[in-house]
Amino acid sequence: MLVQFFQHLKNAHVNVTLTEWLDLIDVLSRDLTAPTVDDFYQLSRLCLVKDESQYDRFDRAFASFFDGVRALPDPIPTDLPDDWLNNPLWQQLTEEEKAQIEAMGGLDKLFEALRERLDEQQERHEGGSKWIGTGGTSPFGHGGYNPEGFRIGGPGGKGRAVKVWEKRQYKNLDDQVEIGTRNIKIALRALRRFARTGSSDELDLDSTISSTARNAGLLDVKMRPERHNAVKVLLLLDVGGSMDYHVKASEELFSACKAEFKHLEHYYFHNFVYDYVWQDNHLMADSVIPLEDLLHRYGKDYKVIFVGDAAMSPYEVLQPYGSIDFMNEQPGAFWFQKIQNHFDRLVWLNPTPQDQWKWVDSIGIIEKLSEERMFPLTLEGLQDAINAL
DSSP states (O other), X not given: OHHHHHHHHHHTTOOOOHHHHHHHHHHHHTTOSOSOHHXXXXXXXXXXXXXXXXXXXXXXXXXXXXXXGGGOOSSOOSSOOGGGSOOGGGGGSOHHHHHHHHHTTOHHHHHHHHHHHHTSOOSOEESSSSSSEESSSOSSSBSSOOTTOXXXXXXXSSSOOOOHHHHOTXXXXXXXXXXXXXXXXXXXXXXXXXXXXXXXXXXXXXXXHHHHHHTTTOOOOOEEEEEXXXXXXXXXXXXXXXXXXXXXXXXXXXXXXXXXXXXXEEEEEBSBOOSEEESSTTOOGGGEEEHHHHHHHSOTTSEEEEEOOOOSOTHHHHSTTOOSSSOOSSOHHHHHHHHHHXXXXXXXXXXXXXXXXXXXXXXXXXXXXXXXXXXESBHHHHHHHHHHO
């Protein structure tokens, strides 16, 4: 059963490895915890999940896998089918992983203790606080009372059963959900780079101590320039049309960028970038600026971040006069390529859920134009974008 549980977690995209799985088996074989589902949940999460962003995904996978526990027969069988503790995973392991298991005594030996543990309960049990059964205060079974229990078959007891993993108290940490300003700020900090610029008006303690020691104890104060955030960011934001559905996400990203980067410039476009961009989000004629001016104004060391859902007709990207705002003699792809050639680093953040990208032709086109540097506007996607920058 543990093998199937491991495979179920992998299928649910929980980042669990063989080493962590073997750690769980080792702990279970030592009989350190009471045999309750709640304890197994806490223990397995402790052993298998190493990143808090995976907690909610683990909870959902745990809930779906152990949902079938409610249907276990009563009394509980001790003559378990071989395939519950069999190892279909064995054929999927690499030679290195097989060697690792053999070094620990082999898979059969690891499961031997588990078989013994499953055999401890030999009969139906009523009352008490430990075994699976009916009545009593055990977190297992039904018809009893436990304020945080897990019902197995039968009618409900006192109506208080609750399962920790279904509370989903970690869902805001999931790296697949759309992100808020706070999470964006944390992710963007990975992009920051500091340099010492300006006049020397900050005490350099290490140099002062070193220089004073070399002067036989005579104080020799050393100063140095302050450290400043040296990263320069050019933010290009799609506004209007279908982006109206993503205003909140765009505003949160913009707010976080303003807070994190001293050198931040931003402009607006509609659907796709052409020979002009706007200086404000009202897209008025008096606020347009030629794209050529923008390329002359900002050096190649700026990190360029496009934000847009990339949802439009393909001709708006690939054809002359495809813009619905300008009479562009060159297609949008031409201007996008000019931006890409000018700046060293460029990414595109897309607020549309990634599983929907395949249904929109223009998203695939722009993803290819950006050399596969389009990322979803989730915490994980933003972290990948920062790495690309």
